[in-house]
Amino acid sequence: MKKHLILILTLSQSLWSQNNNITISVKPEKVYYEKDQSNQYLNFDFLIENKSSSNIILNTVEIAVYDQNNKLARRDLVNLYSRESLELSGAKPIESGKGKLFFNPFPIFTNVIPLNKIHYEFSFNSEDWKENYFVSLDVFPELYKTKTNLIPPVKGRVLVWNGHDSNSHHRRFDYTDPLFVKRGTTINFQRFGYDFVVVNEEGIMYKGKPKTNIEWYDDIADDNNDYYGFGVPIYAAGDGIVIDVRDEVADNRQVSEEEIAKNEKAYGGNYVIIDHQNGEFSWFGHLKQGSITVKKGQTVKQGEVIGAMGASGGSLFPHLHYELRNGDGAKRVEGLPSYFNNYSRVLGNKKTSMTNGLINSGDIIESK
Numbered sequence: 001m002k003k004h005l006i007l008i009l010t011l012s013q014s015l016w017s018q019n020n021n022i023t024i025s026v027k028p029e030k031v032y033y034e035k036d037q038s039n040q041y042l043n044f045d046f047l048i049e050n051k052s053s054s055n056i057i058l059n060t061v062e063i064a065v066y067d068q069n070n071k072l073a074r075r076d077l078v079n080l081y082s083r084e085s086l087e088l089s090g091a092k093p094i095e096s097g098k099g100k101l102f103f104n105p106f107p108i109f110t111n112v113i114p115l116n117k118i119h120y121e122f123s124f125n126s127e128d129w130k131e132n133y134f135v136s137l138d139v140f141p142e143l144y145k146t147k148t149n150l151i152p153p154v155k156g157r158v159l160v161w162n163g164h165d166s167n168s169h170h171r172r173f174d175y176t177d178p179l180f181v182k183r184g185t186t187i188n189f190q191r192f193g194y195d196f197v198v199v200n201e202e203g204i205m206y207k208g209k210p211k212t213n214i215e216w217y218d219d220i221a222d223d224n225n226d227y228y229g230f231g232v233p234i235y236a237a238g239d240g241i242v243i244d245v246r247d248e249v250a251d252n253r254q255v256s257e258e259e260i261a262k263n264e265k266a267y268g269g270n271y272v273i274i275d276h277q278n279g280e281f282s283w284f285g286h287l288k289q290g291s292i293t294v295k296k297g298q299t300v301k302q303g304e305v306i307g308a309m310g311a312s313g314g315s316l317f318p319h320l321h322y323e324l325r326n327g328d329g330a331k332r333v334e335g336l337p338s339y340f341n342n343y344s345r346v347l348g349n350k351k352t353s354m355t356n357g358l359i360n361s362g363d364i365i366e367s368k
């Protein structure tokens, strides 16, 4: 039986009401949202740091959304009863002296909601339920307009195996895990990533006979060559200058801590990074060993072949990790939203031609 908890929330008018015992920071600091025909998508999370002497439990999160005139447009909440896990990374509770990621439980709003300001109220209790803590903060999200003219970097029929929606593994990257803390990772550099795979008409990426019914996990010890995508050309998504290239890594779906210690980008195996010279950088990861056709310092045009799809680095199977980011490296960069031109969405029998479109996990696209 859960103990009953009576909450007395004091609604704070302040911009940032923190508590000496608990601090909450918005990650990343700059909050962007994306938009399609129906919805607005927020992509940020909270880092909760427990500076109190006891272990704490997050029990309720309440939001209030305000328009430009500071008028209320929506209220909502989740609590222990409606969502037991409250989307914390790892297990509850949050130990004294530790930090933990809390995944934003309100990531989607329909287009009718004016997303000017979102006010958050967090309430916590100590593990023994003797203490209550309240923290409130405001977030002012900004609609991101991609500056670079981008096209999908893989042609043919492509499945966005994993994008950056709230449930995607890119989004759920827990950099508070001791492994990543040891590597010095303090932000989610893959927040807006895509894993593109080439698929057939049925959406299957593997043409051999999988050893299990699951085609994409590395424990099935399958052959890279059995994937439709292995070795297909990868194209520059936009114009720019190549600022980094790595080409010698085997397509063995592995990365070691030693490699990462030497090069923070080694997780991507073989990669090409293009600086679009407007604060946006394109990342192409897990490329095929020896396939890269561009050199550091070279100018590239949109649609130019830069390499081939592979399975190098931390890759489960042959695919392209593509992402727009705000810099080079993997420790001090953030992902950015990216909208693409000149492709079709495959919707059953129908194909819808897209310009400036948003794609995400599970979407099937085609481009020539």
Ligand SMILES: [Zn+2]
Pocket (backbone or CB within 6 Å): 170, 193, 194, 195, 320, 321, 322
């Ligand atoms: Zn990826």
